[in-house]
Amino acid sequence: MDYGMIGKIEKAKRYAQERNRIHFNALTVTFDGDNNPHTVSYDHGTWSCDCDFFQTRSRCSHTMAIEMILESMIPVTEKV
Numbered sequence: 001m002d003y004g005m006i007g008k009i010e011k012a013k014r015y016a017q018e019r020n021r022i023h024f025n026a027l028t029v030t031f032d033g034d035n036n037p038h039t040v041s042y043d044h045g046t047w048s049c050d051c052d053f054f055q056t057r058s059r060c061s062h063t064m065a066i067e068m069i070l071e072s073m074i075p076v077t078e079k080v
Contacts, residue, residue, distance in 0.1 A: 019071075019072055019073055020072055020073075022073050023073060023074070024042060024070065024073055024074045025043075025044055026041075026042060026043045026044065027041070027042050028040070028041045028042075029041075029066065031049075031062045031065070031066070033051065033061075033062060036051075038050050038051045038062050040062050040063055040066055042066070042074060045075065047059070047063040047067075049062045049063050
């Protein structure tokens with residue numbers, strides 16, 4: 001491996017530990033729920049999920065779990 005790549009790998013490790021450097025603007029994931037997979041999206045501060053619970057409450061276990069996983073990388077809409 002060349003020295004340039006070694007330096008980039010070390011920098012990537014440091015960046016990965018400094019989560020405050022990363023800010024999500026948008027993302028879409030498939031969340032494997034207990035009963036069905038669900039599509040969860042985040043777009044500039046707005047969450048959406050295709051599960052029935054989200055449709056009536058604008059929040060669900062799928063969106064909250066991803067908020068917890070991405071803690072400090074996206075603004076949390078409300079603490080539970």
